Amino acid sequence: MVEAGYEAISFVHTGPHYEPRAVVTDVKHLIDHLGVVEVRLLGWSQGAAIAQEVALAHPSPVRSAVLIATYGRQNQMDKVLQEAWDSLSVAGADMDPVRLAMGLLTSHPASLLGSDSFVEPFVQIQAEWASKGSASVEARKRSAAFISGYQERLESLTTMTVPCLVVGFGQDTDTYLARAREVAAAIPGSSYVEYPDAGHLEPVIHAGEVMESVIPFLLQH
Known part of the structure; x- marks a missing residue:
């Protein structure tokens, strides 16, 4: 731009x-x-x-x-996803792999997720986002509050x-x-x-x- x-x-x-x-x-x-x-x-x-x-x-x-x-x-699928994200947001670090999997599945086309060369760098990038940290929790609170309204x-x-x-x-x-x-x-x-x-x-x-x-x-x- x-x-x-x-x-x-x-x-x-x-x-x-x-x-x-x-x-x-x-x-x-x-x-x-x-x-x-x-x-x-x-x-x-x-x-x-x-x-x-x-x-x-x-x-x-x-x-x-x-x-x-x-x-x-x-829509209905979004409500399902939001409930899942809400549950994951209050879960502990043991659910980091689930947050990572959810993040990858909702971010990229299925045709690319089968490619190791494509997925590997994003695993590294999105693993930090998926970790149970204060920044990710706060971001989720902001997003959830907007979506609910x-x-x-x-x-x-x-x-x-x-x-x-x-x-x-x-x-x-x-x-x-x-x-x-x-x-x-x-x-x-x-x-x-x-x-x-x-x-x-x-x-x-x-x-x-x-x-x-x-x-x-x-x-x-």
Whole structure:
């Protein structure tokens, strides 16, 4: 994004409240604090849900929004996964292997998980994330609090006025392709790009390919 001429600003929401309205308000406070006339929002997964809610509630400074692996409601499989993650978040270090397995299974396409050369480096990377540490517990609390308050939003998204690009991944077993398609269908005039063979972690492992769709959209708006 920087190479395309943009100033990229990332942030971590740290509370004290994590429900959707509080997070949206804090993002608007950040935009105001930066003193910029206009911004383009890019969010991935839960970040995409946050970005679309900021664009919906505070459209004036938002020129456009890119919503990668997003969702507008909690479906049945997501509820199953959230219950599993909630249980794992309070479990001890003996469940680190289960957290690692869950992380790998929900991050990557099944076609790649059978490849030792692909999986081995991610085992090292995601093992630290899966460990029972204070940082991972706190991150899980933030995520769970947002998800519990973010349920049925598709009807509200039909009032979106900000130009949006929705990106879906066909092998996403975390947020799921069907939910990205629902958001694209709900937002009037949205653009939609789908990567049929990609998993949830596609923006990390193949960032360049995802940006090939994102940058032209940002330049257009």
